[in-house]
Amino acid sequence: MGLRQYRAMVRKDIVRELRTRETVVAMLLFVVLAMVVFHYAFTVPGGGDLSLLTGGMLWVVFVFGALLGLNRTFAHEKDEGCFDGLLLCPVDRVTIFLAKMTANLVFLGLIQVIAVPLFALFFATGRMATHLPAFLALVVLADLGIAALGTLLATIAMHTRARELLLPIVFLPLVIPLLIAAASGTSAVLSGTAGSGSVLGRLAFLLVYDGVFLVLAYGTYDVAIGE
Amino acid sequence: MVGDGDTAVPEIRVEGLGKAFGRREVLRDVSFTVGRGGFLTLFGPNGAGKTTTLRLVATLLRPSSGSVAVAGYDLKDDPMPVRRAIGFISHNALLYRDLTAQENLRFYADMYGVADPGRRIGELLERVELSHRRYDVVSTYSKGMLQRLAIARALLHEPRVLLLDEPHSGLDPHAVEILDGLLGEIRAAHTFVMATHNLRQGLALADQVMILDAGRVVFSHVGRLAADEFAAVYHEHVREGALV
Numbered sequence: 001m002g003l004r005q006y007r008a009m010v011r012k013d014i015v016r017e018l019r020t021r022e023t024v025v026a027m028l029l030f031v032v033l034a035m036v037v038f039h040y041a042f043t044v045p046g047g048g049d050l051s052l053l054t055g056g057m058l059w060v061v062f063v064f065g066a067l068l069g070l071n072r073t074f075a076h077e078k079d080e081g082c083f084d085g086l087l088l089c090p091v092d093r094v095t096i097f098l099a100k101m102t103a104n105l106v107f108l109g110l111i112q113v114i115a116v117p118l119f120a121l122f123f124a125t126g127r128m129a130t131h132l133p134a135f136l137a138l139v140v141l142a143d144l145g146i147a148a149l150g151t152l153l154a155t156i157a158m159h160t161r162a163r164e165l166l167l168p169i170v171f172l173p174l175v176i177p178l179l180i181a182a183a184s185g186t187s188a189v190l191s192g193t194a195g196s197g198s199v200l201g202r203l204a205f206l207l208v209y210d211g212v213f214l215v216l217a218y219g220t221y222d223v224a225i226g227e
Numbered sequence: 228m229v230g231d232g233d234t235a236v237p238e239i240r241v242e243g244l245g246k247a248f249g250r251r252e253v254l255r256d257v258s259f260t261v262g263r264g265g266f267l268t269l270f271g272p273n274g275a276g277k278t279t280t281l282r283l284v285a286t287l288l289r290p291s292s293g294s295v296a297v298a299g300y301d302l303k304d305d306p307m308p309v310r311r312a313i314g315f316i317s318h319n320a321l322l323y324r325d326l327t328a329q330e331n332l333r334f335y336a337d338m339y340g341v342a343d344p345g346r347r348i349g350e351l352l353e354r355v356e357l358s359h360r361r362y363d364v365v366s367t368y369s370k371g372m373l374q375r376l377a378i379a380r381a382l383l384h385e386p387r388v389l390l391l392d393e394p395h396s397g398l399d400p401h402a403v404e405i406l407d408g409l410l411g412e413i414r415a416a417h418t419f420v421m422a423t424h425n426l427r428q429g430l431a432l433a434d435q436v437m438i439l440d441a442g443r444v445v446f447s448h449v450g451r452l453a454a455d456e457f458a459a460v461y462h463e464h465v466r467e468g469a470l471v
Contacts (some may be wrong), residue, residue: 009338010307012323076325087286
């Protein structure tokens with residue numbers, strides 16, 4: 001029954017989002033606006049090479065954009081009083097975590113589908129296309145880490161009154177290692193040094209990072225989701 | 228203390244139940260048993276611990292002390308079968324406002340692993356007289372319609388035990404009539420625990436009553452009671468708050 005419950009929860013969050021568009025639109029607007037701001041802020045007269053900076057820019061934008069969505073992870077359950085309905089169901093709490101994490105991943109992936117081409121247009125050279133598999137691997141692993149950590153912390157934060165304030169305060173320090181790996185890996189892709197093994201090292205780090213937070217969520221989610 | 232139901236098989240067994248939030252103790256040493264097919268009504272003023280008791284039995288809260296067993300399963304050791312055995316109806320419908328009635332029930336059917344969900348949903352929507360609104364989003368429903376849909380949600384997985392927390396709260400007379408009619412219809416097939424302030428509705432189906440005050444059981448009785456008789460008992464034991 002776990003798979004059926006998992007699919008039901010993911011479908012419910014996606015259908016609800018398609019109908020209300022309250023999370024993805026806000027995330028997308030933020031990401032696009034931030035890129036426009038960065039584009040003008042970092043425009044160098046004469047067109048200097050920004051490839052070492054742009055990886056950092058991209059992931060700062062994605063991390064803050066993701067935060068907007070993570071804050072809404074359980075918002076409708078709490079606001080509409082459906083959280084009790086979810087807890088009453090005979091569902092393993094880890095299944096709830098995986099479903100919520102998947103929904104967060106889908107929303108983040110959706111904005112990236114639009115934001116990455118825009119990013120390429122603003123900042124990147126043709127190198128992104130050359131090293132597309134390496135770049136996509138970085139995006140997938142970094143997104144998984146953001147969603148795993150963010151979903152776990154959003155669950156803990158939802159029981160507090162100042163959840164919108166608390167989540168960034170606990171999320172940002174913990175996401176820094178991921179940010180460093182994803183940003184430096186992306187910069188390596190964009191500067192054309194992706195083949196040197198540096199990206200592989202970052203990918204391995206992200207894989208470990210994801211594993212740590214997935215295991216942590218597996219072990220603690222029953223307590224994290226509270227009563 | 229067992230209801231009119233099958234006394235040999237206690238469907239709900241609560242022993243020495245206590246709950247504290249931090250240092251604040253809201254429930255102390257509450258014990259009761261409801262036999263299969265029994266109907267226990269909890270009375271008491273606001274803050275007496277009625278809702279906390281129901282939430283503890285429903286697995287929504289973890290007990291600080293004592294034990295709860297539902298349908299033969301201990302809540303602490305085996306919460307999943309307890310959740311499967313329970314249907315919960317409160318003044319909050321537990322429905323997603325941006326989804327349709329059909330989508331809400333389909334979601335809960337999947338969550339409870341209901342076999343042939345399409346047939347079961349159709350059957351229940353017919354029963355609560357909402358078939359004609361099944362594809363409307365729930366945010367367009369009136370309070371009475373929401374509560375009827377909440378009943379369908381709670382009955383979807385054919386639970387053995389129904390927990391009702393002020394189910395009549397905020398309903399208009401027609402919705403109350405439908406709710407009471409439904410409860411009467413399903414009365415024989417389920418075991419009930421209901422928390423209410425309403426004397427008439429609380430005593431109508433109950434074969435067992437309990438009064439809570441300040442987190443303690445101050446009165447309990449097995450068997451039916453006349454409304455006048457019970458009102459006198461209530462006022463003898465409870466200083467603040469009144470029955471409706």
